[in-house]
Amino acid sequence: MTPTLTILLLVILSALSDSLNFRGNKTAGHALRYIELPGLIAATFVCGITGALDTGLFILAYGFIRFALFSYIWNIVTGQHWTYVGVVDPVDRFLSKFPAHGVLFARVVFLIVGIAITIKEL
Numbered sequence: 123m124t125p126t127l128t129i130l131l132l133v134i135l136s137a138l139s140d141s142l143n144f145r146g147n148k149t150a151g152h153a154l155r156y157i158e159l160p161g162l163i164a165a166t167f168v169c170g171i172t173g174a175l176d177t178g179l180f181i182l183a184y185g186f187i188r189f190a191l192f193s194y195i196w197n198i199v200t201g202q203h204w205t206y207v208g209v210v211d212p213v214d215r216f217l218s219k220f221p222a223h224g225v226l227f228a229r230v231v232f233l234i235v236g237i238a239i240t241i242k243e244l
Contacts, residue, residue, distance in 0.1 A: 124169070124240070125165075125169045125171070125180060125183065125240040125244040126183075126237050126240040126241065128165045128168060128169055129165070129180075129183055129184050129187050129188075129236070129240065130187065130191075131161075132158060132161055132162060132165060132184065133184070133187055133188045133191050133192055133195070134191075134195060135154055135157060135158045135161065136158050136188070136192065137191070137192050137195035137196045137199065138151075138154055138195070138199060139151050139152075139154035139155045139158055140196055141195070141196045141199035141200045142154065142199070143155075144196075144200055145199075145200055145201075162184075165180070166180060169244065171244060176243075176244060179239055179243045179244055180240075180244060182236075182239060183236045183237075183239040183240045183244070184236075185236075186232045186233070186235050186236030186239070187232070187233060187236035187237065189229065189232050190229040190230070190232040190233035190236060191229075191233065193207075193214075194229075205222045205225075205226070207222075207225070
């Protein structure tokens with residue numbers, strides 16, 4: 123499995139887990155969380171990642187792709203508008219200071235860079 127696909131699946135799994143917990147479906151949310159955490163560890167082995175540099179790049183790519191996609195997936199699953207930005211989370215409070223199209227542009231850039239890291243370096 124490619125690192126890009128692995129990271130995408132892990133981010134989707136994480137967003138689904140959090141959104142199900144938020145909606146009150148704790149059993150399914152926790153079950154997905156118990157799949158996600160070992161998946162993060164196993165991903166480095168499945169993708170053939172060896173060495174500190176590759177591991178660091180994998181974590182960086184995961185962070186970029188998670189920043190790009192997590193909130194949109196979470197918003198859709200919880201029934202919010204897909205561009206909804208909350209007021210509690212520090213990242214959301216920071217992002218709420220910018221127009222929605224600017225946040226979308228930044229997230230697209232993060233997604234492209236995260237995918238590029240996995241294609242070029244891993």
